[in-house]
Amino acid sequence: MRDLFAAELRANLRGEVLENEPLAGHTSLKVGGPADWFAIPADRDDLLGLLALATRTETPLLVVGGGYNLLVRDGGFRGLVISLVRLGKVECLAGSRIRVEAGLDNRELVRFCRQEELAGLEFLGMIPGTVGGALAVNAGAHGSSVMELVERLFTWCGGQMREWDGTQRTFGYRYHRLAEGEVIVAAELGLSPGDPRAIDQLLEVYREHRQASQRVGFPNAGSFFKNPAGTEAWRLIEAAGLRGARVGGAQVSEVHCNFLVNRGGATAGDFLELAGMIKQRVSAGSGIMLEEEVKIVGEDTGL
Ligand SMILES: Cc1cc2nc3c(=O)[nH]c(=O)nc-3n(C[C@H](O)[C@H](O)[C@H](O)COP(=O)(O)OP(=O)(O)OC[C@H]3O[C@@H](n4cnc5c(N)ncnc54)[C@H](O)[C@@H]3O)c2cc1C
Numbered sequence: 088m089r090d091l092f093a094a095e096l097r098a099n100l101r102g103e104v105l106e107n108e109p110l111a112g113h114t115s116l117k118v119g120g121p122a123d124w125f126a127i128p129a130d131r132d133d134l135l136g137l138l139a140l141a142t143r144t145e146t147p148l149l150v151v152g153g154g155y156n157l158l159v160r161d162g163g164f165r166g167l168v169i170s171l172v173r174l175g176k177v178e179c180l181a182g183s184r185i186r187v188e189a190g191l192d193n194r195e196l197v198r199f200c201r202q203e204e205l206a207g208l209e210f211l212g213m214i215p216g217t218v219g220g221a222l223a224v225n226a227g228a229h230g231s232s233v234m235e236l237v238e239r240l241f242t243w244c245g246g247q248m249r250e251w252d253g254t255q256r257t258f259g260y261r262y263h264r265l266a267e268g269e270v271i272v273a274a275e276l277g278l279s280p281g282d283p284r285a286i287d288q289l290l291e292v293y294r295e296h297r298q299a300s301q302r303v304g305f306p307n308a309g310s311f312f313k314n315p316a317g318t319e320a321w322r323l324i325e326a327a328g329l330r331g332a333r334v335g336g337a338q339v340s341e342v343h344c345n346f347l348v349n350r351g352g353a354t355a356g357d358f359l360e361l362a363g364m365i366k367q368r369v370s371a372g373s374g375i376m377l378e379e380e381v382k383i384v385g386e387d388t389g390l
Pocket of ligand 1: 155157189308
């Protein structure tokens with residue numbers, strides 16, 4: 088199957104394919120071993136051909152957006168990693184709605200909405216990554232999250248394209264239930280008419296808030312743990328005495344205790360060990376078991 092997959096991949100993909108591609112270069116934590124194949128489909132049809140091939144050959148699949156919420160283990164990923172960076176179309180529809188492809192950068196989307204005088208997505212302006220990544224984890228900030236705006240979702244699911252009403256999807260705080268191997272291809276979002284000056288003001292407020300609280304200065308993946316009900320993960324980590332705690336090159340940020348940073352030369356193993364230590368110490372001190380917000384994928388090295 089592997090040989091069949093590799094041969095058909097090279098013969099049919101119009102975009103790019105890289106073999107044994109280190110995933111550290113595709114994640115903001117700057118760790119992670121290689122992917123067997125790393126493909127960048129040229130457009131939607133190219134993506135659908137690739138997904139059909141992966142389904143037919145039962146090739147394990149991982150989509151990477153901007154890699155800002157992703158911890159890839161040191162053994163990398165045995166299978167196909169797909170980047171949707173070339174699927175970046177966005178257009179206005181009637182009634183203050185937009186249709187956007189999953190590979191578009193969040194910040195470009197926010198710029199587009201401002202230009203089209205559409206409000207509602209300002210909270211996404213300081214969340215790094217792609218629209219597909221944001222939808223996959225239900226990214227959010229300042230009391231809003233992206234799945235709340237979804238009217239239609241277009242996904243590859245069970246070997247075919249499917250169209251969903253937003254109300255058919257199950258999601259919550261930093262959570263969106265995706266089926267095994269489901270890939271978000273595009274979405275229609277419902278926004279509202281907005282005044283560009285009011286949009287700019289809100290974007291500026293959010294930008295200042297980030298600068299004050301999150302200037303950590305080293306590679307990171309944003310909040311590493313979800314906030315448990317009724318409290319914030321950083322408070323629990325601080326109370327456990329772990330500000331600045333370090334395993335190898337991975338460290339609890341001195342600036343923001345829920346940001347784990349790469350001080351240079353960290354491995355995924357360092358981050359996993361540090362995360363395990365945090366969970367154990369927080370649980371012992373507070374009785375609360377933290378849950379990772381960062382998605383952990385791939386294989387250990389087996390060493
Ligand atoms: C400095 C900083 C600040 C941050 N602040 C916030 C914040 O305020 N709020 C917040 O919610 N997050 C925040 N994050 C985390 C991150 O930016 C978001 O989770 C973002 O939505 C990740 O998008 P991405 O494209 O990088 O996804 P990735 O990290 O590439 O992927 C995340 C997950 O989604 C899956 N995925 C990606 N694309 C698709 C697709 N098309 N179909 C199916 N699955 C897919 C991946 O397989 C993976 O499981 C922050 C990160 C950083 C570094």
